[in-house]
Amino acid sequence: MNQSVSQRMQELEELLNRYNKEYYENDEPSVPDAEYDRLFHELKALETEHPDLRNASSPTMKVGGKPLGQFKTVQHEVPMLSLDNAFSVEEFEAFSKRVEQRLDTNQTVTFCCEPKLDGAAVSLLYENGLLVRGATRGDGQSGEDITENVKTIRNVPLKLSGDVPERLEVRGEVVMPLGAFERFNEQARLRDEKVFANPRNAAAGSLRQLDSKITAKRPLHFYAYSLGVISETTQLPDSHYMRLQQLKDWGLPVNIEIKTVESVQGCDDYYESILARRDSLNYDIDGVVFKVDSVRLQQDLGFVARAPRWAIARKFPAQEQLTTITGVDFQVGRTGAITPVARLEPVNVGGVTVSNATLHNADEIERLGVRIGDCVSIRRAGDVIPQVVSVVKDKRPEKTEAIEFPLHCPICQSDIERVEGEAVARCTGGLYCAAQRKEAIKHFASRKAMDIDGLGDKIVEQLVERDWIKSPADLYRLSKAELATLPRMGSKSAENLRNAIKATQETTLARFIYSLGIREVGEATANALANHFKNLDALVAANSEQLQEVPDVGAVVAHHIVSFFQESHNQQVVAELREFISWPEGEDASSVQSDRLTGNTYVITGTLSTMTRDEAKSALEALGAKVASSVSKKTTALVAGENAGSKLTKAQSLGLSILDEEALHELLKD
Ligand code: 9MJ
Numbered sequence: 001m002n003q004s005v006s007q008r009m010q011e012l013e014e015l016l017n018r019y020n021k022e023y024y025e026n027d028e029p030s031v032p033d034a035e036y037d038r039l040f041h042e043l044k045a046l047e048t049e050h051p052d053l054r055n056a057s058s059p060t061m062k063v064g065g066k067p068l069g070q071f072k073t074v075q076h077e078v079p080m081l082s083l084d085n086a087f088s089v090e091e092f093e094a095f096s097k098r099v100e101q102r103l104d105t106n107q108t109v110t111f112c113c114e115p116k117l118d119g120a121a122v123s124l125l126y127e128n129g130l131l132v133r134g135a136t137r138g139d140g141q142s143g144e145d146i147t148e149n150v151k152t153i154r155n156v157p158l159k160l161s162g163d164v165p166e167r168l169e170v171r172g173e174v175v176m177p178l179g180a181f182e183r184f185n186e187q188a189r190l191r192d193e194k195v196f197a198n199p200r201n202a203a204a205g206s207l208r209q210l211d212s213k214i215t216a217k218r219p220l221h222f223y224a225y226s227l228g229v230i231s232e233t234t235q236l237p238d239s240h241y242m243r244l245q246q247l248k249d250w251g252l253p254v255n256i257e258i259k260t261v262e263s264v265q266g267c268d269d270y271y272e273s274i275l276a277r278r279d280s281l282n283y284d285i286d287g288v289v290f291k292v293d294s295v296r297l298q299q300d301l302g303f304v305a306r307a308p309r310w311a312i313a314r315k316f317p318a319q320e321q322l323t324t325i326t327g328v329d330f331q332v333g334r335t336g337a338i339t340p341v342a343r344l345e346p347v348n349v350g351g352v353t354v355s356n357a358t359l360h361n362a363d364e365i366e367r368l369g370v371r372i373g374d375c376v377s378i379r380r381a382g383d384v385i386p387q388v389v390s391v392v393k394d395k396r397p398e399k400t401e402a403i404e405f406p407l408h409c410p411i412c413q414s415d416i417e418r419v420e421g422e423a424v425a426r427c428t429g430g431l432y433c434a435a436q437r438k439e440a441i442k443h444f445a446s447r448k449a450m451d452i453d454g455l456g457d458k459i460v461e462q463l464v465e466r467d468w469i470k471s472p473a474d475l476y477r478l479s480k481a482e483l484a485t486l487p488r489m490g491s492k493s494a495e496n497l498r499n500a501i502k503a504t505q506e507t508t509l510a511r512f513i514y515s516l517g518i519r520e521v522g523e524a525t526a527n528a529l530a531n532h533f534k535n536l537d538a539l540v541a542a543n544s545e546q547l548q549e550v551p552d553v554g555a556v557v558a559h560h561i562v563s564f565f566q567e568s569h570n571q572q573v574v575a576e577l578r579e580f581i582s583w584p585e586g587e588d589a590s591s592v593q594s595d596r597l598t599g600n601t602y603v604i605t606g607t608l609s610t611m612t613r614d615e616a617k618s619a620l621e622a623l624g625a626k627v628a629s630s631v632s633k634k635t636t637a638l639v640a641g642e643n644a645g646s647k648l649t650k651a652q653s654l655g656l657s658i659l660d661e662e663a664l665h666e667l668l669k670d
Contacts, residue, residue: 005046005050005053006050006053008046009043009046009047009050009053009054009055012039012042012043012046013043013055013058013059015039016036016039016040016043016059017059019031019036019039020059023036023201024204027196027201027202027204027205027208028197028201029197029201029390030390030392030393030394031322031377031392032318032320032321032322032377032379033286033318033320034318034320034321034322035322037085037087037315037318040059040060041087043058043059043060044060047060060306061305061306070144070208070210071144071145071146071208071210072144072145073138073142073143073144073145074123074133074135074138074142074143074144074145075141075142076123076135076137076138076140076141076142076143076228077169077228077229078169078228078229079140079141080121080123080137080138080140080143080171080228081140081303081306081307081308082140082306082307083116083289083307083308083311083312083313084307084311084312084313085287085312085313085314085315086312086313086314086315087314087315089268091314092264092267092268092290092312092314093264095290095312096109096264096267098309099292099301099309099310102300102301102309103297103300103301108262108263109292109293109297110239110260110261110262110292110293110294111260111261111262111266111267111290111291111292111293112239112240112241112244112258112259112260112290112291112292112293113258113259113260113261113266113267113270113288113289113290113291114225114255114257114258114288114289114291115255115257115258115274115281115285115288115289116285116286116287116288116289116313116315117173117175117223117225117255117283117284117285118173118175118198118199118200118283118284118285118286119173119174119175119176119199119200119203119204119283119284120136120137120173120174120175120200120203120204120207121136121137121171121172121173121174122134122135122136122137122146122150122171122172122173122174122207122222123135123136123137123143123169123170123171123228124150124156124169124170124171124172124222124224125167125168125169125228125229126160126164126167126168126169126170127166127167128164128166129159129160129161129164129250130158130159130160131147131150131151131156131157131158131159132147133145133147134146134147134149134150134151134156135147136204136207136208140306144208146207146208148212148215149206149207149208149209149212149215150174150207150222151212152212152215152216152220153174153215153220153221153222154220154221154653154654155221155222155253155650155653155654156222156253157250157251157252159251160250160251160252161250161251162249162250162251164250165230165231165233165234166231166233166234167229167230167231168227168229168230168231168234169227169228169229169230170224170226170227170228170247170252171224171225171226171227171228172222172223172224172225172226172252173222173223173225174203174207174220174221174222175199175200175203175220175221175222175223175283175284176199176202176203176206176218176219176220176221176283177199177219177221177282177283177630177646178199178281178282178283178284178381178382178384179282179629179630180219180630181196181198181199181202182384184196184202184218184219185202189360189361189363189364189367189423190423192363192367195367197320197377197379197389197390198284198319198320198379198381198389199283199284199381200284202218203220206218206220207220221253221283221650222253223253223254223255224244224247224252224253224254225244225254225255225258225289226240227243227247236295238294238295238296239260239293239294239295240291240292240293240294240295240298241258241259241260241293243295244258253649253653255649256645256646256648256649257274257645260293267290267314270288270290271288271314274288275316275351278316278350279381279382279383280382280383281382281645281646282382282645282646282647283646284319284381285316286313286315286316286318286319287313287314287315287316288313288314288316289311289312289313289314290311290312290314291310291311292310292311297310298310316350317348317349317350317351318349318350319349319350319379319380319381320349320377320378320379320389321347321348321349321354321377321378322347322375322376322377322378322392322395323344323345323346323347323354323375323376323378324344324345324373324374324375324376325342325343325344325370325371325372325373325374325376325388326343326344326345326372326373327342327343327372328340328341328342328343328359328372328403329341329343329356329410330405330406330410331435332409332410332411332427332433332435332436332439333435333436333439334436334439334440334442334443334517335426335436335517335519336409336426336427336428336429336430336433336436337424337425337426338361338405338406338409338416338424338425338426338427339358339359339360339361340358340359340360340361340362340364340365340403340405341356341357341358341359342356342357342358342359342370342376342388343355343356344356344357344376344378347378349378349379349380349386350380350381352380354378354380354386356386357376357378357380357385357386357387357388358385358386358387358388359388359403360387360423361423361424361425362405362418362423362425363423364423365403365405368388368390368391369391369393370388370391370403371391371396371400371401371402371403372400372401372402372403373396373397373399373400373401374391374392374395374396374397374400375391375392375395375396375397376388376389376390376391376392377389377390377391377392405425409427409428409429409433409435411427411429411433411434411435412427412429412432412433412434412435414427414428414429414432414433415427415428416428430567430569430570431470431471431569431573432569434464434465437464437469437470437471438460438461438464440472440517441460441463441464441469441472441475442457442460443515443517444472444475444515444516444517445460445475448511448514448523449511449514449515449517450504450507450511450512450515451504451511452475452500452501452504453496453500453503454493454496454497454500455475455497455500455501459486459489459497462486462487463475463478463486468482471572471573471576472515472573472577473573473576473577473579473580475501476501476502476505476580476581478498478501479498480494480495480498481494483497483498504581505580505581505582506581506582506583507581507582507583508530508583508584509530509534509535509536509583509584509585510523510526510527510529510530510531511526511583512536512577512581512583513526513529513530513536513539514526514527516564516570516573516574518560518561518564519560519564520556520557520560521557521560521561524552524621524626524627525550525552525553525557527621528550528551528552528553529547529550529553529561532549532550533550534585535585536574536578539561539565540565540574542561542562543562544558544559544562545558547561547562595623595624596623596624597620597623597624597625597667598624598625599624600624600625600626600636600637601625601626601627601628601634601635601636602620602625602626602627602628602635602636602637602638602639602659603627603628603629603630603631603635603638603639603647603651604616604617604627604638604639604641605638605639605640605641605644605645605647605648606640606641606642606643606644606645606648607641607642607643608639608641608642608661608664609641609642609661610661610665613641616639616664619668620668623668630647631647631650631651631654631656632654633654635651635654635656636656636657637656637657637658637659638651638656638657638658638659639659639661639664640658640659640660641660641661
């Protein structure tokens with residue numbers, strides 16, 4: 001029996017060592033964390049049961065990976081520890097009991113609660129307030145000198161302010177925010193460059209660039225969460241939480257979700273509240289960390305092989321899981337873009353059952369080397385659709401099937417065309433294609449377009465499937481009696497819907513342009529076009545050069561607009577719509593009323609009490625301002641409501657002006 005146990009232990013060690021190397025040294029894991037954790041757990045359990053079989057160099061005794069030798073090596077004066085994990089409330093309670101027993105106390109222990117950021121751990125050394133060295137964690141004893149790279153991270157201060165200790169080592173996590181990560185990968189896919197499996201690998205890979213100019217282009221963000229070396233003469237508070245606040249006062253970024261609680265119940269509440277908001281945070285977290293808040297008590301507790309006894313990470317459900325691809329569907333979008341979607345054996349990812357995941361496009365299928373029947377890693381994070389991130393080739397079954405990209409549209413059989421140099425393949429059917437028609441009409445009726453109250457996606461699908469609607473103009477030809485024959489549509493609802501459709505016959509030119517669904521013409525561009533051309537005929541007649549005179553319209557958008565109006569079936573749709581729809585022509589053709597704020601860019605965050613964020617956005621845009629979704633150096637000011645989060649921290653670290661709700665009203669009033 002011991003023969004097979006020891007064999008299994010050796011097997012697990014080998015697998016874990018290989019996965020560690022992929023994860024820490026190559027930034028390219030072949031299996032999700034959940035699979036790694038499962039094997040790690042299995043090995044740990046076997047080691048506890050059979051301590052005599054434990055290998056001294058077991059992966060359970062180590063932190064991270066070896067330095068790669070490309071950078072200078074840095075010896076950590078104080079080891080950079082990892083954290084033990086608790087996967088259930090019971091495991092956390094056991095930790096808390098151990099703490100109380102070791103401290104020999106029945107007083108409640110105060111814990112500092114922190115989100116567990118899923119990025120790359122780094123150490124920053126400040127001497128006389130100046131950043132003199134940045135290092136990776138490496139194996140915890142020694143890491144790599146990445147000073148030039150950390151200096152390029154925008155929210156890492158090169159100089160601290162105030163009365164700073166002579167030597168101060170700050171530790172924390174470097175992350176790539178989710179939105180930035182998605183954009184980065186999208187660009188990389190288009191250019192056929194390296195795509196990262198997740199933001200953590202992207203952050204770690206970016207920090208390990210030998211050319212810091214490359215790191216500088218990566219959108220990285222640092223959060224401080226602990227201290228290493230501090231000059232002996234320095235007096236600091238005993239509370240870890242208060243020490244973090246002190247770091248903040250010296251100019252270091254500290255996550256705003258960090259707080260202290262008094263009991264196990266407090267920790268549980270914190271866990272639940274962060275878990276509930278996980279998808280709305282702009283960075284990946286894989287759990288929360290609970291730390292005994294008193295540094296004196298932390299010292300009493302000490303640490304074991306790889307982790308402190310005074311802290312534990314309570315893990316969240318993993319955002320990546322393994323499953324099998326059972327088939328591939330090809331979906332047709334509003335503009336005809338064909339998206340391959342993998343059908344999966346249902347799998348729970350981060351608390352949600354996932355049975356489909358996007359494969360993006362044909363190039364991505366090739367890049368992944370994926371086949372039907374393959375075991376794949378699925379990632380679901382934030383509010384983006386689940387994605388296939390990698391294929392576990394080791395687990396490929398004997399029988400797999402190639403994925404054939406169709407040559408004809410699966411809905412209307414029109415040819416599928418792929419323009420040279422473009423990653424996307426498109427159905428050429430236009431509004432002849434029922435799939436495109438459905439999406440085009442859903443877009444036409446949507447809130448920011450014609451805003452047809454009560455015309456939900458299901459109704460649009462039924463109308464198209466019955467062939468009652470061949471183009472958006474047909475909506476205005478529907479009678480109450482026809483609508484009343486739809487399933488679950490009473491005579492009153494039919495009348496309401498008919499009236500809601502009628503009510504949109506008077507609109508604005510900007511809404512009308514947006515509702516046409518021209519590629520890359522979003523709400524802001526539609527506004528700018530309406531404002532510039534003042535009437536539809538002028539827009540339809542404009543050539544590419546004239547279109548590019550409009551702010552924010554470049555060659556690509558101009559090309560899409562020209563091609564749209566050149567298509568004869570689009571000309572027909574527009575002509576038909578004009579029979580029903582009108583807007584005030586001339587000066588105030590768009591919803592932009594003034595150009596008082598032209599050239600200014602605002603970002604809105606948090607909850608406003610007197611208006612919705614959409615209303616605030618429209619009000620600012622009506623004065624010519626742009627409203628962006630993320631804070632950057634180009635942002636004029638941040639409008640921050642209640643409970644503003646990371647955008648506020650970022651704006652503060654960039655020194656931007658912050659407007660509260662009152663200041664926003666002042667700005668709009670002038
Ligand atoms: C992360 N990853 O967010 C620690 N961590 O403390 C936080 N990691 C840590 N703390 C001691 N918030 C070792 C690691």
